Structures are given as C-alpha cells and as structure tokens.
Amino acid sequence: MARPAGHIALMVPNPLSQSDAYANTLSALGTEVRIDRVAETGRCLIQTRHFPCLGPINLISRGPVGSDQNAASEYLRSLQVKGPLIVNTGHRAPSIKGFIRLTRSKSVALLSLSTRDRMRANLHQNWRNALKRAETVALRISNTPYQMDQHKWLIDADQAQQKIHRYRNWPERVLSTFASVNPGQIRVISAYHGKTPVSGMIILCHRPWATYHLAVNTDLGRNANAHHLMIWQAMLWLANRGYTTLDLGLITGPPGLDRFKLRTGAVRHDLGGTWLRLPKPLMPQLSSIQVPSGQKA
CATH class of the missing domain: 3.40.630.30 (Gcn5-related N-acetyltransferase (GNAT))
Structure with a gap:
C-alpha cells in the first residue's frame, strides 16, 4: 500500500x-x-x-x-x-x-555508534594510534551545518578531486537541495591549522543513520592524520544525539581507503x-x- x-x-x-x-x-x-x-x-x-x-x-x-x-x-x-x-x-x-x-x-562499511569507551576500544590499533597522534597536533575541528557560500572551498576541492580520480559525486544542486529541505542535516566537519582549512568532510544525517558523503585532504591534513580526528569527532557528535549507525560507503578501493573505513570498527555488509x-x-x-x-x- x-x-x-x-x-x-x-x-x-x-x-x-x-x-x-x-x-x-x-x-x-x-x-x-x-x-x-x-x-x-x-x-x-x-x-x-x-x-x-x-x-x-x-x-x-x-x-x-x-x-x-x-x-x-x-x-x-x-x-x-x-x-x-x-x-x-x-x-x-x-x-x-x-x-x-x-x-x-x-559491500559497504557500517559503523555502529555507541559509547565513547566502546567505540574507542573497537578501533584498530593502528587507527587508534593515528588518532592519538592527531589529538596532539594543533588542529581545530569544527562541525557546522552546510552553507553553499561558506563551504565553497570544500565543494571546489571535491570537484577537482573527482576529475583527478575519475569518479562522480552528487552535483552541487542536489547537495544544496538536500540542505534546503532537511535543515541542519548536512554536517561539514573541517580541520583548521590556524585559520586555514586543511581537511574537510561532509556527513549526511538521516536518523537513525548518517552517511559519510565526501572528504578532501591536503598534505598538511594528511600528515597530521586529520581525517582520523574528524571521523572520531563525528562519531562522538552523532552518538551523543542518538544516531545508531554511520554508513562509511562502498568498499571498492583504493585499498588504503578501505582499510581506513574498516579500521574504525566498521563491519563489512554485503549488498x-x-x-x-x-x-x-x-x-x-x-x-x-x-x-x-x-x-x-
């Protein structure tokens, strides 16, 4: 019906x-x-x-x-x-x-969200060590609702990344529409060194799940393990608001990205x-x- x-x-x-x-x-x-x-x-x-x-x-x-x-x-x-x-x-x-x-x-990587201690314990040792190193670096992490003008740098960086790696993401029109009809449900996680953004990530929220949508990085962000700290902060933010699962997306390579996803404690789920x-x-x-x-x- x-x-x-x-x-x-x-x-x-x-x-x-x-x-x-x-x-x-x-x-x-x-x-x-x-x-x-x-x-x-x-x-x-x-x-x-x-x-x-x-x-x-x-x-x-x-x-x-x-x-x-x-x-x-x-x-x-x-x-x-x-x-x-x-x-x-x-x-x-x-x-x-x-x-x-x-x-x-x-297959996709699905990460169960729970208490801080349990999620920390479920991290792979190498992933947890990278997170510890990131926590000692002078990075500032922000979590804000998506705004097209404020986050144009992130969209531009993702579009450049798509051309280099030959993949397609949502057109900006779709992302802006999602933000318009679902206020506050696109979260932009950014890492700053001083006032300069060095890494960015977009999480789409759709209770009780959320989805890792896109991410970009710079050499400085990569060397500082910024994405580890950003994902970790996103996990805590979502869990504290009652979300149960973070969908980290397809496991289709490259191998380093697949390892990054699965070592968060996520499990492989076959479609x-x-x-x-x-x-x-x-x-x-x-x-x-x-x-x-x-x-x-």
Whole structure:
C-alpha cells in the first residue's frame, strides 16, 4: 500500500537512499517518490523518473528495509509499477523471482555508534594510534551545518578531486537541495591549522543513520592524520544525539581507503547486486539475457 513520504515511522536499518531525508530531496528536485509499507515493520522507497520515448523507469536502492528476506522478496515479486523496475538490494539475495541479475554485489562499511569507551576500544590499533597522534597536533575541528557560500572551498576541492580520480559525486544542486529541505542535516566537519582549512568532510544525517558523503585532504591534513580526528569527532557528535549507525560507503578501493573505513570498527555488509524486471510483454525474453562474464557492480 503506497503512502506519502514521511508517513511511515523510520525503522532501522535506514540507508540514505531509503530515508525520508532522501525522499524529501528527490521530491524537491521533481522526481516522483513513493513509500510503501512492507509487512508489519518494513518500508520501501521507490523513485520514478520519466524519460521521453522510454516512459517511466523505477528504481529501488538498498530496499526494502526493516522486514525479513521472505517478506522483502514477496513484496518485490508482487510489486506493481509501470515500466521497468531496477532494484539494488540491501542484502545478499540468491535470486528474486521474475528478475534478472545485472551485476554482482558490492559491500559497504557500517559503523555502529555507541559509547565513547566502546567505540574507542573497537578501533584498530593502528587507527587508534593515528588518532592519538592527531589529538596532539594543533588542529581545530569544527562541525557546522552546510552553507553553499561558506563551504565553497570544500565543494571546489571535491570537484577537482573527482576529475583527478575519475569518479562522480552528487552535483552541487542536489547537495544544496538536500540542505534546503532537511535543515541542519548536512554536517561539514573541517580541520583548521590556524585559520586555514586543511581537511574537510561532509556527513549526511538521516536518523537513525548518517552517511559519510565526501572528504578532501591536503598534505598538511594528511600528515597530521586529520581525517582520523574528524571521523572520531563525528562519531562522538552523532552518538551523543542518538544516531545508531554511520554508513562509511562502498568498499571498492583504493585499498588504503578501505582499510581506513574498516579500521574504525566498521563491519563489512554485503549488498545484493542489481536486478531488473521488465514489463510483462518483455518478460519471456528474460531467459535469453545473460550477464557478461566477470561483470561486477
């Protein structure tokens, strides 16, 4: 049964792409959003985009959430939408009836937030030692709501970083829209040496989870282990406000970044890959479609 965004109480887990904060952002940008109840405790956010000639394309990213695997599979099997349905499942799934697998699964790093002592004890020894060194350096850490004019230096640095490393992040318009419709839920963690910013990081808040969105560094920040201190301060800030999980994002390399994420005490959580269901007139052709050998999500 479809409900308007925000109607169903948030349940854990709550990845960004299944959150009310994300639904608010998509709606403000003109994307059609629907949130369904799944069984007694679950929910699923579906986004629909309309394309000339193609018509509606539906996407479920890391959903459904809050229900067991059987209920989630039954929901996806019986879900009625117009046009193709693409599902990036949030858990490993050997198969989904009526769907063809397009890509294999990836993994994300999920960090449980609790007490200061417990989180400190869960740090890998090398990560904890780097944090100790950072705590002795003359760095000032700030945690402020995102403001486009005030944090232009961070966005410019990230855009330059994207060109160098050949990846894509949210366009600035999406980030600004998220900030506008979810006041105070984008936190900018910055490290300063004197008055000069040497490292920056953006955390997206969507209770009871938060998501590590982007980060930039300088040689001075890197040598001072600024990112260790910034993540640690973010962990404390979120835990003190009742957040339960910090999603550190995909574990896809480079190896140093993966180690940085997992050594915070985060655990590797396997997603379920990408699946496609075509409209009924095209369903008989599914059996003849093959995923290219070795293709990865």
